Amino acid sequence: MNDRAVSTEDGRAVSAKGDRADPAPSYDIQAWRRRIPILGSLIPMNNCSQAPQLDVTREAAEAYLDSWNGAGMDWDAWMAETHKAKIEFARLINASPDDIAVFSSVSAATAGLASSLDLRGVRRKVVTTEAEFPSVAHVWQAHAKYGLEVDWVPVRDEIVHLEDYDGVIDEQTLLVSACQAYYQNGYLQDVGAIARKAHDKGALLYVDAYQSLGVTKVDVQAMDIDFLASGNLKFLLGVPGIAFLYVRPGLVERLEPAVTGWFGRADPFAFDVRGLDWAPTAARFDAGTPPVINAYISRAGMAVINEIGADAIVAWTQRLTRRLIEGGRARGFQLHGIDDPTRKTPTTAFVCPEGESHHVEALLLKRGILAAARGPVIRLAPHFYTTLDDVDLALDALGGVFEEDLSA
Numbered sequence: 001m002n003d004r005a006v007s008t009e010d011g012r013a014v015s016a017k018g019d020r021a022d023p024a025p026s027y028d029i030q031a032w033r034r035r036i037p038i039l040g041s042l043i044p045m046n047n048c049s050q051a052p053q054l055d056v057t058r059e060a061a062e063a064y065l066d067s068w069n070g071a072g073m074d075w076d077a078w079m080a081e082t083h084k085a086k087i088e089f090a091r092l093i094n095a096s097p098d099d100i101a102v103f104s105s106v107s108a109a110t111a112g113l114a115s116s117l118d119l120r121g122v123r124r125k126v127v128t129t130e131a132e133f134p135s136v137a138h139v140w141q142a143h144a145k146y147g148l149e150v151d152w153v154p155v156r157d158e159i160v161h162l163e164d165y166d167g168v169i170d171e172q173t174l175l176v177s178a179c180q181a182y183y184q185n186g187y188l189q190d191v192g193a194i195a196r197k198a199h200d201k202g203a204l205l206y207v208d209a210y211q212s213l214g215v216t217k218v219d220v221q222a223m224d225i226d227f228l229a230s231g232n233l234k235f236l237l238g239v240p241g242i243a244f245l246y247v248r249p250g251l252v253e254r255l256e257p258a259v260t261g262w263f264g265r266a267d268p269f270a271f272d273v274r275g276l277d278w279a280p281t282a283a284r285f286d287a288g289t290p291p292v293i294n295a296y297i298s299r300a301g302m303a304v305i306n307e308i309g310a311d312a313i314v315a316w317t318q319r320l321t322r323r324l325i326e327g328g329r330a331r332g333f334q335l336h337g338i339d340d341p342t343r344k345t346p347t348t349a350f351v352c353p354e355g356e357s358h359h360v361e362a363l364l365l366k367r368g369i370l371a372a373a374r375g376p377v378i379r380l381a382p383h384f385y386t387t388l389d390d391v392d393l394a395l396d397a398l399g400g401v402f403e404e405d406l407s408a
C-alpha cells in the first residue's frame, strides 16, 4: 500500500474538512461516483489526459466483444453503432450527425481537413497559435510543400490574447486554426470572437476542442464555427483511437479531401474502382473502416456528458476550479495561466521545480492522486464527479510532494 491521503466509504472520499457545507452539483454526484470503480483506490485529477472508466463505458466495450464473439461478424450493427457515436458527438456541439466525420485521432482529422483545402488561390495562409497542441500545428507546417503558409499568434503571459489575432489574419488567410482550451493550463479562448475576426477577413475557422469538450458549453452554430475536432479520452470519458470532425453544412460540398477512402464515397458499397464520387455530407471526410470498438465506448462516454448536460458540469467544475486556484494560492503554489475560473477549463496547472514535472506526477501517484505532467507544469484536472474533498486532498498531496518528497 502506498501512503495515499484518501479513504473511501461507499465510493465517497472522506477528509477532515468534509464538503457537506458546500453547495452541491445539480446532479446526484454520489450516484455517479458509485459507477466509477477507480474512485475506490485513487483520485483521478488527470481528466485532461485520460478520464476514468465508468460502468457504461466498460459495458459498451463488452457489448462489442460479445457481438464479435456471438455473431462472428455483424457489420450492420457495428456501422449503426458508429453512426450513433456521430449522433452523440453532434448532440454535444449542437450539430447534425450528417455534419460529423469519424477519424482515429485529432491529428488525422486535421490532416483530412488540410487535404481538402484548395491552396491554388491567393489564400494559402493558415493562422494558428503557439497554444495549439503540437500535432495540429505540425500538420499545417507539413503542408508547406503544397504551398500552405503558416503564421502564428503568440502565447504571451501564458495565454493567447484575442487582440493578437489582429494583423495576423488578413486577406491571404484561408483558415484560422485555434484550440478552444490551451492544453497546458486550460485557458479558454473566445472562439466566437475568433470566428468573427476570421470571417471579417473572409477566412474560415477550425477549432480544436479536445481539451474543452465535456467541461465547456459548445454550440457550433451560435459560435459560428466552420470546423471542429475532438478526440474522446479526455473529458469525454472515452478511449484513444477515435476522434470526430464537424464540417459546417454548406461548406462540405466544396471540399474534396485527398485523405480519403471507401467510406467517403456516396455509396461505399458500389465498389466502383474508377469512380471517385463524394458523399454529400461530412461523411465524405470518412476514410477507411471506422474504429468500431472505440465507437461503442465513445458513444457511451459522450452519452453520460449529454445526460448530465454542459450547464450542470460547467457550474460544478468552475466551483472545483475556484477551490483549486484558491487552495493552491494558500499553499504557495505558482499558478500557470490565469485565475478566472470562467475563462478556463478545470485543468489547473502549477509550476514545478525545473525538469521535475514528471517526477511530481509519479510522486503524486504514490500519494493516491492521478495527475498529468506537461512541460514545466503539473496539471490537476477535476471533472463532474470530483468532490471538493478530492480537490483538497490533491492539493495537500501536491504540497507534500513539493515540501517533503522533492527535498528528501
Ligand SMILES: Cc1ncc(COP(=O)(O)O)c(C=O)c1O
Pocket (backbone or CB within 6 Å): 104, 105, 106, 107, 108, 133, 135, 136, 179, 181, 183, 208, 209, 210, 211, 231, 243
Ligand atoms: C488540444 C489537443 N489537441 C490534440 C491532441 C492530440 O490528439 P491526437 O493524439 O488524437 O492526435 C491533444 C492531445 O493531448 C490535445 O490535448
